[in-house]
Amino acid sequence: xxxxxxxxxxxxxxxxxxxxxxxxxxxxxxxxxxxxxxxxxxxxxxxxxxxxxxxxxxxxxxxxxxxxxxxxxxxxxxxxxxxxxxxxxxxxxxxxxxxxxxxxxxxxxxxxxxxxxxxxxxxxxxxxxxxxxxxxxxxxxxxxxxxxxxxxxxxxxxxxxxxxxxxxxxxxxxxxxxxxxxxxxxxxxxxxxxxxxxxxxxxxxxxxxxxxxxxxxxxxxxxxxxxxxxxxxxxxxxxxxxxxxxxxxx
Numbered sequence: 001x002x003x004x005x006x007x008x009x010x011x012x013x014x015x016x017x018x019x020x021x022x023x024x025x026x027x028x029x030x031x032x033x034x035x036x037x038x039x040x041x042x043x044x045x046x047x048x049x050x051x052x053x054x055x056x057x058x059x060x061x062x063x064x065x066x067x068x069x070x071x072x073x074x075x076x077x078x079x080x081x082x083x084x085x086x087x088x089x090x091x092x093x094x095x096x097x098x099x100x101x102x103x104x105x106x107x108x109x110x111x112x113x114x115x116x117x118x119x120x121x122x123x124x125x126x127x128x129x130x131x132x133x134x135x136x137x138x139x140x141x142x143x144x145x146x147x148x149x150x151x152x153x154x155x156x157x158x159x160x161x162x163x164x165x166x167x168x169x170x171x172x173x174x175x176x177x178x179x180x181x182x183x184x185x186x187x188x189x190x191x192x193x194x195x196x197x198x199x200x201x202x203x204x205x206x207x208x209x210x211x212x213x214x215x216x217x218x219x220x221x222x223x224x225x226x227x228x229x230x231x232x233x234x235x236x237x238x239x240x241x242x243x244x245x246x247x248x249x250x
Contacts (some may be wrong), residue, residue, distance in 0.1 A: 016040045022173035024242040026234060027199045029178045034128050045239065047235030050181065051157045056165055065144040074206060075170070077145035079138065079160045087151035087174065087193065091118050092127065094151075094199035099126060105208055106134050108141050113196050142167035147205050151190050152177050154241035157165055170215035172201045182226070186218035229246030 019025075026049045027033040034047050065071055070246065076095060080086055080163040088107065095105045103126060110132045119128040133141060141150075148164035150173040161171055171187030173180065174194075183189050188204070190197040205212050206214040 002096040024238045026238045029181045031175075031178055031180060042236070045241065047234055047238045048181075049238075050231060051159055051162065051179070051224055052227055052228055052231045053159055053162045053166065054127040056137055058142075058163060059136045061140040061143040063140040064142070065215070067182070068140065068144050070104060070144055073102055074147070075110065075145045076103065076105045076147045076202065076206070077141055078106070078149055078151070079108045079133075079141065079165070080150070081109055081116060085152065085154045086113075087176075088113060088117055088219055089120055090193060090195045090198055091149055091151040092117060092201055093178075093195045095127070096124060097195070097199045097205060101126070104128060104147070106130060106141060108138065116144070128192060131224045139163075139167070142169065145169055147202070149173070149179055149193075149198075149202065151198060155179070162223060162226060165219035166222045168216040170205055170212050170219060172198070172205065181236065182222060184218070184222060186215045186222055 007119070016039065019036065019039055022041070023045065025036055025041055025046045026052055027036055027046050028049055030048060033048050036046055036121045037043050043086055055065075065075075076099075078088065078091060082088060090107070095103070099105070105126060106128050108208050114129070116131065130141065142164060144168070145164070148161070148169040148171050150158050150161055150171070152158060154173055155177045158173065161173060161177070161179045164171060166187070167180065171183050173183060173187070173189055174192035175189055176192035178187050188201040190201050205215070
């Protein structure tokens with residue numbers, strides 16, 4: 001599409017005007033801030049915040065690894081909706097390229113892409129489709145996993161990464177996830193849509209239990225600072241910045 005097609009030109013012009021006349025912004029992560037700056041938002045008016053998962057939304061697991069039939073397995077976990085932008089075909093292909101017979105990929109969730117994903121799996125017994133889970137059923141999978149992967153092609157944040165880190169999991173995700181601020185020395189970030197890079201990252205972690213443990217411990221340390229209270233502080237900072245400004249810019 002050209003900028004004049006589908007209303008994009010009008011939309012972009014409106015946004016530039018809106019950004020120029022906005023007193024303060026809150027951006028979920030550094031990548032969101034960079035996007036706003038590229039669209040014309042003044043950098044000094046942007047506060048970087050983050051999304052959080054309240055503890056009450058992650059109840060104690062209902063099952064353990066043995067109960068789920070995964071004893072002795074190394075479990076790669078994905079949790080989320082099965083839609084194209086999540087990049088799940090890349091995950092399946094990368095897993096099949098590097099996984100051993102004791103490795104398992106659990107795709108927890110559902111959605112319109114499920115038939116395609118099942119077909120792409122070619123009946124591989126190492127690839128599981130447990131279905132949609134919530135509450136203690138969902139946290140059972142986090143507790144049973146050894147590695148969490150979000151292969152997204154686009155996500156404004158990616159709260160499942162917060163959830164996985166709360167359960168001490170090392171993280172592999174892509175540079176298209178807004179939550180990459182969370183992934184430091186507790187995981188790996190790869191280019192979105194790059195099967196080879198995703199496979200290399202997964203191979204590194206699947207083959208090194210001590211590295212998974214070390215990164216998982218760091219996940220727990222990092223996510224401990226991402227509280228509801230800290231998220232509220234970012235909003236208060238934005239409000240204070242807005243109130244300090246004398247008026248709308250010309």
